[in-house]
Structures are given as C-alpha cells and as structure tokens.
Amino acid sequence: MSDFTTRRRVRTRTPHPCDWCHTEIAVNTMVFRVSQKVNKTFSRLYLHDECFEAFQRDQCTGDDDGCIYLHDRGKTCDEMPCEPPLRYLK
Numbered sequence: 001m002s003d004f005t006t007r008r009r010v011r012t013r014t015p016h017p018c019d020w021c022h023t024e025i026a027v028n029t030m031v032f033r034v035s036q037k038v039n040k041t042f043s044r045l046y047l048h049d050e051c052f053e054a055f056q057r058d059q060c061t062g063d064d065d066g067c068i069y070l071h072d073r074g075k076t077c078d079e080m081p082c083e084p085p086l087r088y089l090k
Helices: 049-057
Strands: 004-011 030-038 041-047
Touching: 030 049, 041 049
Parallel strands: none
Antiparallel strands: 004 030, 030 041
C-alpha cells in the first residue's frame, strides 16, 4: 500500500492529548484527526482547531521529523514569546 495522509474533522469519543500543545482534548469535542502512513509506519494525530491551523503554518512541520518543540495552544514556534521548551531530544 502506498503512503497517504488524511485530514478529517471528527468528534472525540475518548479524551486525547493534543499532539501540538499537549493539553487534553475533552470528550465530545470537534477536532482535526490527521492519519498518515509514511514508509510503512502509521500514525494518527489529534489537534485542536487552532493547533491544526498552527501546525499547517509552522515552518518546521514540513520535514520528516516534525517539530521538536512544545507549543502554546494555536501558536507556531515563531509566534511564541521566547524559545519554546523541547518536546523531546533528537
């Protein structure tokens, strides 16, 4: 099967952490679910509406590694007041 990416607005049935700002998304909330398969690896992201918009605007999400920073809700790295904390170490 080939690589793919799908983006859909869905209503949550269970709580999820937002994959952008890492705050909890409550049950019964409309969110963006991004599902993708790249190099035989499947992943699924749940994002607040404003975090999805920031995810699309952010410069570093275009590479394969994604962004390594922990963001404020709905903000890109450039929109943060100072350098954001690291989400994980490479």
